[in-house]
Amino acid sequence: MPAELTWGPLGAASATEVADLAERCRAVDGGLTEVAISRYSDGGAITTAGRTAAGELVAVAVVRRVGERAMITGMVDPARRGLGVGSRLLDWALSAAGTFTGDVVLETEAVTPEAQRLFESRGLRQVFAEDVMRIDLSGDLPAAAVPAGVEMITWAPETVGRFFEVYEAAFRERPGFPGWPAERWVAWTAGDDEFRPDCSVLATDADGGADLGFVTCADGWIVQVGVRPEARGRGIAAGLVVEALRRMRAEGATSALLDVNANNPGAARVYARLGFSVVGRRARFEPARAS
Structure with a gap:
């Protein structure tokens, strides 16, 4: 007692x-x-x-x-x-x-x-x-890639605004969307000492030039993944995650974590197919x- x-x-x-x-x-x-x-x-x-x-x-x-x-x-x-x-x-x-x-x-x-x-x-x-989900990076990476005709662009000062526009389009209808202005979202994303711009990637249509999705990363973490509603169902989210994992592993990471809202089972299924497993619910x- x-x-x-x-x-x-x-x-x-x-x-x-x-x-x-x-x-x-x-x-x-x-x-x-x-x-x-x-x-x-x-x-x-x-x-x-x-x-x-x-x-x-x-x-x-x-x-x-x-x-x-x-x-x-x-x-x-x-x-x-x-x-x-x-x-x-x-x-x-x-x-x-x-x-x-x-x-x-x-x-x-x-x-x-x-x-x-x-x-x-x-x-x-x-x-x-x-x-919270984890993936081991010591073996082969998941077999997923962005569709043909989709180009990967790394986070840089001149692309920050494009990242934000895709973030807003991807998450605007999600419950609890904060509605932050660009400056606040960029500060939240890139202001962390562990932010990894080299592993944060924008997916864009190489032909039409439309930005389709994005992934942002920190040390050992996939922080956010978003795809515009009209571009979903094409494997863009999975391809972005695998590209980020490839870059993280090339820089010495042996595992990676991400978190997915409990009311977003579709995203959880995508991550599970890529080899992530749940390690806890916060x-x-x-x-x-x-x-």
């Missing part, structure tokens, strides 16, 4: 313990250990940690400020689940989040049915979910709004 654990702040010298706990959770739940760990390194965060009598870290939660939001995340050792530890962590986190101003958001790198039931029991509802939850 939770009373068997000793509770207190995580402490600044716990990076190895957090990594070990994240790996134990990943082995059961999936997800990305490195992403989970990064959320516990915020020096301004509020934390609580549960330890056994022997001092082993078996549960941890953190509340940190991200913009105008109080972001909650946590982990419970699989061997300690079903004993009320997760409930204790969540109740603590919701109370701690109340000391911040702004909206409360709970995020997880590997939501499970049990965790989802717990979150819902505290009045939280899922507002976003996406599957999700966000927020307090249910009164109607």
Whole structure:
């Protein structure tokens, strides 16, 4: 039971313990250990940690400020689940989040049915979910190429505007489309230190000159893939992904990741056919709004 654990702040010298706990959770739940760990390194965060009598870290939660939001995340050792530890962590986190101003958001790198039931029991509802998929680049690349007559153009200052126009056309009708102006999307895309312009590619019709689709990349990640509605069904998305993977592998990458929204099964099927497999489902939850 939770009373068997000793509770207190995580402490600044716990990076190895957090990594070990994240790996134990990943082995059961999936997800990305490195992403989970990064959320516990915020020096301004509020934390609580549960330890056994022997001092082993078996549960941890953190509340940190991200913009105008109080972001909650946590982990419970699989061997300690079903004993009320997760409930204790969540109740603590919701109370701690109340000391911040702004909206409360709970995020997880590997939501499970049990965790989802717990979150819902505290009045939280899922507002976003996406599957993280991985491909091994040590073997042969998928047999997919863009159709004949389609040319690949690498990201460059003079092509940035064309990338944005295809992005807007490809995603405008998707749920949650932010409607950003070009400057904000370009800053979001290329402002990251890990952005890879050399692996980010625009597909264009070599004859007519129309831009058809795009892919943008960061270190080890396929970030966004989009195809204009009128150009879909021609294998352009698959060809763009394979071209990006080819470039990534040529520069030494041994694997690549991408994420696909849970409400976009068509894209998920394309990636699965290319050899990507799901390694975890990340999700966000927020307090249910009164109607």
